Amino acid sequence: MLGAIAGIWIGLLRVRLSKRHKSGSVSPYRGWMKWHHIIGLIGGLFLLTWVFSGWLSMSPWGGFRDGGGADIAERYAGDPSGFVPTDLPQLARVAQDAREVNFIYLGSTPVMIARGGPQDKILLDGATAQPAPIAQTRIEAIARAAVPNGRLVAAQRLDRYDRYWYGTGDPRSDARPLPVLRLVFDDPVQTWLHVDPATGALLEQMGSGSRTYRWLFAALHSFDLPWLLTWRPLRDGLMWLLSAAGLAISVTGIVIGWKRLRPAKRHR
Known part of the structure; x- marks a missing residue:
């Protein structure tokens, strides 16, 4: 969650909407970095809410237990x-x-x-x-x-x-x-x-804890929102779209990380 928050913050600092970068893009990056930047700005918030709600499902510090x-x-x-x-x-x-x-x-x-x-x-x-x-x-x-x-x-x-x-x-x-x-x-x-x-x-x-959990987990993790439940195709389409964005953020992040960690080629 801290990594996602840091990534979103850095991504916002790097984006330019009015005064574009020299390339004419809102992002200063190219290649995999650009894909990671743009997709992260679009889907990063939802990725963060999924990680947060998934963390809550593990009942940290007792979670939202009602007792009895x-x-x-x-x-x-x-x-x-x-x-x-x-x-x-x-x-x-x-x-x-x-x-x-x-x-x-x-x-x-x-x-x-x-x-x-x-x-x-x-x-x-x-x-x-x-x-x-x-x-x-x-x-x-x-x-x-x-x-x-x-x-x-x-x-x-x-x-x-x-x-x-x-x-x-x-x-x-x-x-x-x-x-x-x-x-x-x-x-x-x-x-x-x-x-x-x-x-x-x-x-x-x-109990009151379960009702709070209903919003912090079911609503954030499964999109069980009242207006989306009445439009099931819209809910499913949104889940597919944002899941694809989360996958793209993860894949581009892995590729960028691997390139950074890979030993640099030595020139003779």
């Missing part, structure tokens, strides 16, 4: 005292079209989620395999027990994506379904719980 994350998930599930025997014939009938069945706990209650597609999911009783719809009041009660050091101050049902619950348009990694229930707490880290209202499953938890 695993504990919240464990309390939300409750006491797993051993899954009850399941009526398998009934499960086969009810979930005959499902692609998978998840065995989980919700507030110490064993349940199953039969999934047949992104919007095709059924919550089943863990023992009888009968459909067991869950009310929002029950979800809120489980959430309150999971976050004992804060009050539930808001419960929002999201039918559209927003700045913190969003889809990238990539079907391979896009696991944020709609609608979703956002439960907001006033505990020390300002916890948000995102819960599937159809099954009660805890999908995500975010």
